[in-house]
Amino acid sequence: MKRFFNSLGFAFSGIIQGWKIGQNFKIQVGCGLVSLVLCVLLNVQGWEWIVVLILTGGVLSLETLNSSIEKLCDLISVDRDPKIKTIKDLSAGAVLIFSVIAMVIGCMIFIPKIMLLLS
Numbered sequence: 001m002k003r004f005f006n007s008l009g010f011a012f013s014g015i016i017q018g019w020k021i022g023q024n025f026k027i028q029v030g031c032g033l034v035s036l037v038l039c040v041l042l043n044v045q046g047w048e049w050i051v052v053l054i055l056t057g058g059v060l061s062l063e064t065l066n067s068s069i070e071k072l073c074d075l076i077s078v079d080r081d082p083k084i085k086t087i088k089d090l091s092a093g094a095v096l097i098f099s100v101i102a103m104v105i106g107c108m109i110f111i112p113k114i115m116l117l118l119s
Helices: 002-021 021-042 047-077 082-118
Strands: none
Touching: 002 021, 002 047, 021 047, 021 082, 047 082
16 A cells, blocks of 8 residues: 555656646646636536546646656757657657647537527
């Protein structure tokens, strides 16, 4: 049980590090919070909550992985290396792909509800 709590502590430390070192992580947390507030204000259905939570968690998880890959690459080589650049770009691209899809799905969920309120 002690190992479990130690592992949990390390995981929370990783989240805190993501917050401290990652400007994009902070922006994505903000976007996630806006999405959750919209879920409350627009009274979304249960399945929509699930989708928003999965997408928010996915974006934040990918951003954390991206940051860790970038830090690992910085440890491997401090010089400009085209192979390291490719690795970093691929990692950032994965976050971008998931973020754009999350935004599109968020728009599909929220825009009809906002339009209904405005009409």
